[in-house]
Amino acid sequence: MGWAKDAAKMTRLTPLYGPAPGVAKLNANENPYGPSKKALAAIQEASLSGSYYADQSAMALRAMIAERNGVDPEYVAISSGSSGVLAATAINAAQSGNILGPDLFWDTTSLAVEQQNVAKIVRLPKDAGLEIDLDAMYAAIDDSISMVQVVNPNNPTGLLTDPVxxxxxxxKASKKATVLVDEAYNEVTDAPESNTMVSLVRDGHDVIVARTFSKIYGLAGMRIGYIIAAPETIENIGKYGIGSYGLNQAGLAAAIASYEDAEFMDASRAKIREGREMVYSALKENGLTGLPSQTNFIFADLGSINAQTFREAMEKENVLIRGIYRDYTNWSRVSMGRLEHVQMYVDALPKVLSQLS
Known part of the structure; x- marks a missing residue:
């Protein structure tokens, strides 16, 4: 059949797993130094039992997460990446109202409520510094809002909201609506324990904290994430998911092996910081700036250059980055991949800027 021939041709031309050789994939905030050696060994072992459902390993990871965060396992829900449980969280919230967020945040999962015509996302007015205006957000909570969503550090800006x-x-806000804090990049920050809001869950506030193994742990393709929330909240959100049926043995094994691998996480943070310095220096040398990031990406101000045009020009140099977010037409996000790939971005930058000026 024709489609089979096309698929075979694509397989020959494009690797099934990861970017093609010579391509700098800096568009998805992945950690290409993962999976760690410990994770790879665990994946191999778990794959030998891939014929079995993942109930036991899911319970083991749930217990590990609960123990570290000082809660019972009933406070933890695991899903295929944090995307699965975040989408379920949004749909659950939409049953009683709208979702409030800043103008610019990682809204992919919350958009599900608009796509299904269940509720809508209410956005704050633009902030000149692209920060999250917490005072304005609190003032915007009314009876129509069922959940407030904050991403910290934020994506795509990379900005960290002061944890205090x-x-x-x-x-204050959780007395009026559920507060979801998406901490996908928490472990990338300089002070993860100081920046997290998990203590508020322990203290009984109506707060949900989301985390993922896709970033610092380098397991984006293994699809494991979770939320921490009150057991009643976990139960309600669970009605819109499929529990452990959405999980896989290899991903869970990798997450279990990675969760306490401090050596790998420290090494990854060091590479990320080095990559950020390379990009900041390159931006400065070419008359551009980037927002101060506590993540594995930088949001760069291109001045008058269109971000989609910039993206397409960089792609011709085998450098893959993101294009326009919403109507922020002159802002461009670049991820910190392998240092040799970051160097490709640095080398291509003056050439592309010259072409587009």
Missing amino acids: ALKAFCI
């Missing part, structure tokens, strides 16, 4: 201010906001 965020904690005070969450305590």
Whole structure:
């Protein structure tokens, strides 16, 4: 059949797993130094039992996460990446109202409520510094809002909201609506324990914290994420998911092996910081700036250059980055991949800027 021939041709031309040789994939905030050696060994072992459902390994990871965060396992829900449980969280919230967020945040999963015509995302006005205005957000909570969503550090800006201010906001706001804090990049930050809002869940506030193994742990393709919330909240959200049936043995094994691998995480953070310095220096040398990032990506101000045009020009140099977010037409996000790939971005930058000027 024709489609089979096309598929075979694509397989010959494009690797099934990861980017093609010579291509700098800097568009999805992945950690290409993962999986760690410990994770790879666990994946191999778990794959030998791939014929069995993942109930036991899911319970083991759930217990590990609960123990580290000082809660019972009933406070933890695991899904295929954090995307699965975040989408379920959004749909659950939409049953009683709208979702409030800043103008610019990682809204992919919350958009499900608009796509299904269940509820809508209410966005704050633009902020000049692209920060999250917590005072404005609190003022915007009315009876139509069922959940407030904050991504910290934010994506695509990379900006970290001050944890003291965020904690005070969450305590106050959670009296009026559920507060979801997406901490996908928490472990990438300089002070993960200081930046997290998990203590608010332990203290009984109506707060949900989301995490993922896709970023610092280098397991984006293995699809494991989770939320921490009150057991009643976990139960309600679970009605819109499929539990452990959405999980896989290899991904869970990798997550279990990676969860306490401090050596790998420290090495990854060091590479990310080095990559960020390379990009900041290159931007400065070419008359551009980037927002201060506490993540594995930088949001660069291109001035008058269109971000989609910039993206297409960089792709011709075998450098893959993101294009326009919403109507932020002159802002471009670049991820910190392998250092040799970051160097490709640095080398291509002056050439592309010259072409587009």
